[in-house]
Amino acid sequence: DGGITQSPKYLFRKEGQNVTLSCEQNLNHDAMYWYRQDPGQGLRLIYYSQIVNDFQKGDIAEGYSVSREKKESFPLTVTSAQKNPTAFYLCASSIQGQGFYEQYFGPGTRLTVT
Amino acid sequence: QKEVEQNSGPLSVPEGAIASLNCTYSDRGSQSFFWYRQYSGKSPELIMSIYSNGDKEDGRFTAQLNKASQYVSLLIRDSQPSDSATYLCAVNLNSGGYQKVTFGTGTKLQVIP
Numbered sequence A: 001d002g003g004i005t006q007s008p009k010y011l012f013r014k015e016g017q018n019v020t021l022s023c024e025q026n027l028n029h030d031a032m033y034w035y036r037q038d039p040g041q042g043l044r045l046i047y048y049s050q051i052v053n054d055f056q057k058g059d060i061a062e063g064y065s066v067s068r069e070k071k072e073s074f075p076l077t078v079t080s081a082q083k084n085p086t087a088f089y090l091c092a093s094s095i096q097g098q099g100f101y102e103q104y105f106g107p108g109t110r111l112t113v114t
Numbered sequence B: 001q002k003e004v005e006q007n008s009g010p011l012s013v014p015e016g017a018i019a020s021l022n023c024t025y026s027d028r029g030s031q032s033f034f035w036y037r038q039y040s041g042k043s044p045e046l047i048m049s050i051y052s053n054g055d056k057e058d059g060r061f062t063a064q065l066n067k068a069s070q071y072v073s074l075l076i077r078d079s080q081p082s083d084s085a086t087y088l089c090a091v092n093l094n095s096g097g098y099q100k101v102t103f104g105t106g107t108k109l110q111v112i113p
Helices: none
Strands: A004-007 A010-013 A019-025 A031-037 A043-051 A054-057 A064-066 A076-078 A087-094 A103-105 A109-113 B011-014 B019-025 B033-038 B045-050 B054-058 B061-066 B071-076 B085-095 B098-103 B107-112
Touching (some): A010 A019, A019 A031, A019 A087, A019 A109, B011 B019, B019 B085, B019 B107, B033 B071, B045 B071, B071 B085
Antiparallel strands (some): A004 A019, A031 A087, A043 A054, B033 B045, B033 B085, B085 B107
């Protein structure tokens, strides 16, 4: 089955620890994205990548880091510098080019930091 | 002004009625427009894409785009309780030479049996 997988579904960490969220896609999409969603709020873009080995900061990149070493994978690290890391994290992917940017989402990872 | 604006709702409609969801956007250069459905606790699911002015129909869903008014809407005919969800409007914007998609905060729809 083609799709986007995120793991784990739920993640609990102590304050001060870095944590890495996994995102893998087998849709052969060029672009991948990370969003954060807080209760009652919309999606906020953290980072995005349009090709391998290249990525750009989104609107709220502070305290986060990413890598894009393979087309299929776009892991997100939430560092201890992120002041309010508890949130629902969503990974998405899309085809790029010619004005078509339909994004498809993974199931999400719910991170709780105490 | 927000880049993509939606009324947060909740919008309550009786079962079988037409639900009308609206969205406005600020960037006149936007080319692509999307509607996502998000059930509580789940990730967004793409339900409609529209790229040119006019209407696009898919089953019970109709997306309407008016670029002159910078307005996009979603109509849901014969609304069902299973349509109760938050509907996110998304628009592609040119950001520093890169294309990115910006989401509205969503409209919560409640279909009353």
